[in-house]
Amino acid sequence: MATKSNCYCCGKTVTKGYAKRHCLSHNYTDSDCENCALLKIEDAYDTDYWLYVDIGLKNTLRDLDGFLRNIWLECCGHMSAFYQKHHEKIPFSRKMNSFEEGSVLLYDYDFGSTTTLKITFVGQTTRKKQSQKNSVRLLLRNEPFIFKCSCGKTAEYFCNECDWDDDYPFYCKECVEKHENEVEHYPLPVVNSPRMGVCGYTGEHDTYTFNPDDYT
Ligand SMILES: [Zn+2]
Numbered sequence: 184m185a186t187k188s189n190c191y192c193c194g195k196t197v198t199k200g201y202a203k204r205h206c207l208s209h210n211y212t213d214s215d216c217e218n219c220a221l222l223k224i225e226d227a228y229d230t231d232y233w234l235y236v237d238i239g240l241k242n243t244l245r246d247l248d249g250f251l252r253n254i255w256l257e258c259c260g261h262m263s264a265f266y267q268k269h270h271e272k273i274p275f276s277r278k279m280n281s282f283e284e285g286s287v288l289l290y291d292y293d294f295g296s297t298t299t300l301k302i303t304f305v306g307q308t309t310r311k312k313q314s315q316k317n318s319v320r321l322l323l324r325n326e327p328f329i330f331k332c333s334c335g336k337t338a339e340y341f342c343n344e345c346d347w348d349d350d351y352p353f354y355c356k357e358c359v360e361k362h363e364n365e366v367e368h369y370p371l372p373v374v375n376s377p378r379m380g381v382c383g384y385t386g387e388h389d390t391y392t393f394n395p396d397d398y399t
Pocket residue numbers: 190191192193194195205209
């Protein structure tokens with residue numbers, strides 16, 4: 184499955200191969216601009232979940248941690264950590280300007296049912312200066328996947344227990360009720376995140392759903 188993404192600057196659809204070039208095409212160079220690190224962020228095991236973001240060079244890993252929790256991860260306030268090669272922990276206070284282009288970090292959210300992300304420093308961008316609150320800017324995000332229930336309708340729930348048992352895990356609204364009554368399983372909503380179905384993740388902090396109407 185080669186996934187495309189939506190551009191949050193212009194609304195276009197972008198393939199992964201053109202992602203960096205496309206992001207750089209939105210560079211802004213007036214006097215009120217700031218320099219940023221351009222990051223590719225992927226699920227470490229399923230790279231069809233991917234984002235491109237830029238973040239001010241003076242901003243820190245703590246800022247990035249907050250963003251990742253909101254868009255993809257936060258369920259019950261688990262611990263998280265960034266790592267460099269050889270599983271060396273990196274402090275949250277590290278600034279973006281301390282990483283070289285080409286650096287690759289790993290990031291774990293939740294040390295029990297862990298979601299692991301891979302973060303690559305792919306280049307630098309310039310953008311209009313942002314407030315600290317908006318220090319991480321979403322540029323590209325993979326389009327949501329459409330899953331079908333076995334009845335043919337669009338699935339709205341994912342059952343982690345079924346997935347573990349190698350049973351088909353996707354259910355529509357009607358079938359999920361039947362499923363819950365039949366077995367003691369607790370399916371979770373289908374979400375555009377590598378943490379779908381894990382722990383209690385429901386995507387409630389994800390306010391980044393792409394809306395094509397914003398660009399017409
Ligand atoms: Zn664009």
